[in-house]
Amino acid sequence: MTKPESELTWKDLEIGSIVTEPGNASQYQTGDWRSQRPTLNHDRCVKCGICSIFCPEGCIEQNADGYFEANLFYCKGCGICARECWTQAITMMEEEE
Amino acid sequence: MAKRVGIEVSLAIAEMAKLANVDVVAAYPITPQTHIVEHLAQLVANGELDAAYIPVESEHSAMSACLGASAVGARTFTATAGQGLELMHEVLYVASSMQLPVVMTVANRALSAPLSVWGDHSDVMSVRDTGWIQIFTENGQEVVDNLLCAFRIAEDPEVLLPVMIHLDGFHLSHMIEPLFLPQPSEVEQFIPPNRYPFPLNPGKPVTMGAFAPPIIYSETKKAQQANLEASKAVILHCWEDFGHHFKRYYSPVESYLSEGARVLLLTMGSFSETAMAAIDKMRQEGKDVGLLKLRLWRPFPFKEIRQAVKNADVLIILDRALSFGGPGGPVCSEIRSALYHEQNRPKVISFVGGLGGRDITVAGFEYIVNRGIQISQTGSEQEFEIFGVRE
Numbered sequence: 149m150t151k152p153e154s155e156l157t158w159k160d161l162e163i164g165s166i167v168t169e170p171g172n173a174s175q176y177q178t179g180d181w182r183s184q185r186p187t188l189n190h191d192r193c194v195k196c197g198i199c200s201i202f203c204p205e206g207c208i209e210q211n212a213d214g215y216f217e218a219n220l221f222y223c224k225g226c227g228i229c230a231r232e233c234w235t236q237a238i239t240m241m242e243e244e245e
Numbered sequence: 246m247a248k249r250v251g252i253e254v255s256l257a258i259a260e261m262a263k264l265a266n267v268d269v270v271a272a273y274p275i276t277p278q279t280h281i282v283e284h285l286a287q288l289v290a291n292g293e294l295d296a297a298y299i300p301v302e303s304e305h306s307a308m309s310a311c312l313g314a315s316a317v318g319a320r321t322f323t324a325t326a327g328q329g330l331e332l333m334h335e336v337l338y339v340a341s342s343m344q345l346p347v348v349m350t351v352a353n354r355a356l357s358a359p360l361s362v363w364g365d366h367s368d369v370m371s372v373r374d375t376g377w378i379q380i381f382t383e384n385g386q387e388v389v390d391n392l393l394c395a396f397r398i399a400e401d402p403e404v405l406l407p408v409m410i411h412l413d414g415f416h417l418s419h420m421i422e423p424l425f426l427p428q429p430s431e432v433e434q435f436i437p438p439n440r441y442p443f444p445l446n447p448g449k450p451v452t453m454g455a456f457a458p459p460i461i462y463s464e465t466k467k468a469q470q471a472n473l474e475a476s477k478a479v480i481l482h483c484w485e486d487f488g489h490h491f492k493r494y495y496s497p498v499e500s501y502l503s504e505g506a507r508v509l510l511l512t513m514g515s516f517s518e519t520a521m522a523a524i525d526k527m528r529q530e531g532k533d534v535g536l537l538k539l540r541l542w543r544p545f546p547f548k549e550i551r552q553a554v555k556n557a558d559v560l561i562i563l564d565r566a567l568s569f570g571g572p573g574g575p576v577c578s579e580i581r582s583a584l585y586h587e588q589n590r591p592k593v594i595s596f597v598g599g600l601g602g603r604d605i606t607v608a609g610f611e612y613i614v615n616r617g618i619q620i621s622q623t624g625s626e627q628e629f630e631i632f633g634v635r636e
Contacts, residue, residue, distance in 0.1 A: 154460050157464060158471065161465060162443075163344045163405055163443070164342065164405070165343075166452065167451060167455045
């Protein structure tokens with residue numbers, strides 16, 4: 149997409165609102181749906197990666213230090229990672245806190 | 246020069262779809278449309294038409310299959326009626342908003358309950374706002390002529406919208422009429438091959454019908470509205486070119502002896518034929534009456550309607566559908582609303598009649614006109630009257 153969605157006018161749309169650029173759903177920020185944010189306690193984390201396997205958004209990736217961290221551009225704050233974490237290293241924090 | 250043949254209108258529709266060389270037909274039989282798809286199935290089975298015929302399990306599936314076919318760039322045709330059109334309902338919106346140029350004939354039929362297989366416009370009116378181009382016809386020749394035009398209009402790269410051709414169930418679908426069908430070479434000349442710009446292709450992937458959050462949905466609908474409005478110019482040009490080729494002429498609002506008439510009757514579909522006979526009779530008796538026939542239902546021809554009625558005192562509109570609890574027939578409501586801001590506008594009188602296949606005769610139309618004139622003078626406590634109902 150040449151412009152972000154918020155700047156597109158009706159005249160910018162392709163016929164039938166067809167999206168001609170494959171894979172551009174990655175530009176869609178689902179992170180702003182979030183009311184709770186996963187926070188990682190690095191002392192408890194054993195770097196097993198179970199959180200990334202269960203993440204329905206597929207937005208948890210291993211960083212250079214080996215920790216698994218959520219990409220907050222996409223993370224919707226569902227809390228599944230916190231629920232599944234074997235060592236309870238992930239805590240869901242209210243966004244306003 | 247085309248040869249005139251005696252043929253049932255439903256079969257002529259199938260023959261015209263064959264002449265248009267459709268690639269895919271996905272359909273489910275339903276009275277009074279069955280003969281159309283039955284004959285098409287036969288043409289495909291006999292090898293006379295090289296097309297994929299998809300016998301589906303419902304009209305919802307029929308229209309869905311049509312969308313898929315249209316999305317790969319196939320020329321796609323189907324037909325339905327009444328309950329079948331209702332079952333397609335949600336998919337009709339998808340066809341128009343994804344701009345897939347499906348062409349469909351609808352043999353207009355009353356809706357249940359009680360069960361009626363006979364004709365009226367209740368089915369059409371329930372799909373009024375689905376974003377399809379909608380054209381009404383009054384005899385078999387108009388059906389096949391406008392079906393030919395429908396393929397060209399739908400697939401025009403400036404339009405790319407689905408088109409419904411409405412014909413009254415039984416009153417037209419089951420008539421045997423002497424019709425001119427064009428020669429294959431004339432059809433080839435009149436409708437270019439389908440040039441759908443984004444045919445589904447794994448080598449060039451696109452997303453159709455994508456998810457649209459609130460930030461973009463309004464823009465998609467504005468684009469759809471603008472596109473349907475703009476299709477009118479292409480429709481007019483197509484009819485003009487059709488007239489040039491075939492010497493039969495069509496326009497959004499057609500008139501019969503309406504020039505200068507103080508009282509106008511307006512009808513849609515096959516009943517216009519009987520209404521013309523009634524107008525002839527009343528004219529001979531010296532009555533100042535004329536007839537308007539609304540052909541283009543969507544996009545609605547505001548300019549032409551305003552022009553056609555501007556010198557009349559009374560406009561009597563016959564609807565073949567009810568808007569329960571509403572202000573009158575759906576056609577009447579729209580025309581009234583279109584005239585509201587006009588300086589000089591006729592009194593608009595609403596009648597509903599011809600429901601569930603009931604005929605209106607010449608005498609019936611005479612009554613409607615005379616009663617309409619009376620109401621225009623005395624007023625009425627009712628928003629509309631149902632013609633011919635036993636009290």
